[in-house]
Amino acid sequence: MAEVEETLKRIQSHKGVIGTMVVNAEGIPIRTTLDNSTTVQYAGLLHQLTMKAKSTVRDIDPQNDLTFLRIRSKKHEIMVAPDKEYLLIAIQNPCE
């Protein structure tokens, strides 16, 4: 339990990180550092996108798999690390 918190705290303490969250395979948030409505929105949308990306990768090559997803936008960068059961989402503001 403490390990989980500690890891998440470590990620959160990086420079520019706005929020971190852990989401289960169905898109239901388990742990988050943001407020509820934002978390739910991110979780729902990113879960769907991750599924789509994963299926894309595997359609092209069935032996391949999605390891990491990074979405860079004007304001921040969203990083999604997928797994069989969970999803770790981190939002960072890359400093200029």
Add this chain to the structure above:
Amino acid sequence: MGHPEIYPLVLTSKTQEIFNCRIDEDVTDEQPYKLIRKEDIFADFENRAAVSDFYPVKKIIQEYPGDELLLVYDKDFKYGLNFYLIGTEEGKENYLNPPEVPEEQEEYKEHIPEDIYIYKPPISKPWVSLGSEKEIEEESVKESTKEITYMISRKRSEFGAPVKFSDQNASSVKDAYIECTAYPDKKFTLKQLERDVGMQVVPKIKDTSTQTRWTYPKNATTQYYPREFSEEEKDALGQSKTLTEFLNNVSISVEIALQQNEIMNTFINDWKSLAEEEGTFGDKTDTHLKEYQSFTYMHNLTENMITCVSWHPIIYGLIAVSVAVRLSFEERVHFSGKLLLQPSLILFWSFSDPIQPQLMLESPDDIFCFQFCPSDPNIIAGGCINGQIVMWDITAHADRIENIKAGGSRSKNVTLKPMFLLEPETNTEAMYIRHCAVSSIENGHRKVITDIHWLPDTFEINRLGSVFENRSGISCQLVTCSADCTICFWDIRPQKALTPQPPPEKKKEESIEVPFDVPSTFLHLNLSWKPLSKIRLSKGETALDHCPTKLSLSEDSLLYKAQDKMLAQSKAMKAGEMNPYQNLEGGLGNYLKPIDDFCTKFFVGTEEGEVIYTDWKMEKDPETGRFMTKKPLSLYTVHDGGVHTIQRSPFYKDIILTVGGWNVAIWKEGIMTGPLLQSSCAPKRYTSGHWSLTRPGVFYIGREDGYIDIWDLLEKTHEPVQSQNICITMITYIKPWTFSAKQQFIAIADYYGTLHILEIPWTLSRPSTNEVSRISYYFEREVKHLEYVEQRKKIREEEKKEMEMEKKKVETYQKSKEQLEAKLKMDYESYLELEKDILINLGLIKVEETMSNKEMI
């Protein structure tokens, strides 16, 4: 005669012969029936079986109790066939005895007349009144008055004469018509005392509507809420091993990605960030201020200088200037008689008219500083040389100055047009406007007022300096500082007199006649205006106090921004109810909410060149129990002469520029250790200064030789970037103003009374990209530098201490060495003596010998 007993039959002629019921022979109208024996019918059955006419009713006949059946001839075919049989004895009886029934009825009828009624004629009785004559009387119509009879006669010859009709107006002839006008008669009005109304209790409903954002134009919507885990589930999951493993595996890659971003921004477009913004107006190399216009007031007897300049906050091209005589104190006293004849003025110049000022505001004495009220630019407050505050209200003339069209003055050739070509817009004679109110002479300042500011309309101050919210929405308080070492807060609303004024004073005031054309906005203040609170800047026990020259409060920069806000406000005021300044009493009685954690500290610059950071809130002195002003929080003497400019940067609320003597300093509020930047002594004295309104790192300094120095903190911080000559004499005031993104002017006032308007070139008015962040970064660096210096100071002190300690140690060490030697010597001598004594005691050495021994030693 019930129908169920009737059995219609058809009897053929053969049957009729057998039974002797032949039509019109045996059976006739008189006797339509025939009694037939049952046995006969049975015999017929045997003879003729099914052919017998009686066959259909065989069963009835068999059941018939009697011997004889009645057979009736149905002449009229009443029952459908020519004969019918009555199947019961009762029916037979009824048929045979019907005449008895009508007979009975007739008998019944004859019963009534059988009650023999003998007719008796009525005997007359006396009439008994039953009360009906009253009704008759009421109902009867009688003539109340005697009938009047008229007899009208006319000459016979007139009857039938030809008649001539003509028109006539009914109203012109008297009594030509009679009208019966309707009038409301109270006798006939009915007052409804009772009303039948139905009532029903309903639940309270509220109707609201909202505008929803229709992001995706589709007519179906779904309402949903997301699935979430409860706290226990979350905890349970958090403790699961799978989550820990997952995080351990995944966090590595996430951290790599995060660090990549921290190291470098891979998506930056280097080429793009190199270039500055394009689309510049004008030449990039052109950095000089261009002369646009200049104004001089020619009508005065003595020479003037300009003491204060202010642009009109709303109207384009209107600038107000306060003019004072250019004499020293002694000369003023000497020429005081002459000076009285000359009015002291604030002039309003417009770009369209360089010769004649648009408005001239009169004041009792020379004005040294003035300001437009931020909520209403028709109210102007000015500080006089004699310590009075003067208020003007130019609302009545507002339309005059608003209608001044700047017209074509964007071109720089306005000054070259000959005068007769200039269209006279309105009355070309300048208007003298008398002041509205002056403050009380006894209770205000004693010496010249050096600075005056309006407090912004967001807060209010009470007597003790505590801050409250301002509900009236207008600026109603002023702060002034004066050479008599005090800072006063004033309120322009009528004060509730705490002590009743003695009557003779009141009479005196009433006898002062106010000229009729002066608006009465501030009449309540005239000559009796006292400050709300006074702060004395004392230096402690010494008699000399600080002599403030300029103030800087925390929210001064409101004036520069939001010209649109001003417009909206003034429009709203015109459209809505009356001007709040006409009704100043309205705002007083309300209970105001105090604003907590409001910064009540401000900067003051003094005549001696000090910059003081102090608080206006009064605190309770523990010894005397009175409310005293607080001691200043920090005091620095950085300037060699009087500080004449303290100004907050329009971009950063806590950066202050101070100019005085021969140098310039920039401060940050909150940093108590010293100025962020202090320039070295310039060759010429600095006499005025101002931040640039659009570029955060640029400020303008005026010198005593008529040059203006332009500093740019991004380029050089030790000397000005550019120096430009404006006039031949000392520059007394600088005030830039932005009219649009392309046009920025700077007004420079000089000692000889001329106001120069120059246009700021594009390079000086347009900030470069990221200039704000670069300048703030620069200031941060300076702050860090100051902190470093402090740290170094501390370190140095410590080092010094250590060195001293060591020195001390070394000295004591040396000292102890000498002491030791001395001690040793003494010990040795005492030892020698001891040796001698012992030897004498032992008798080894004689006293005389010892003496000689001693001599020998």
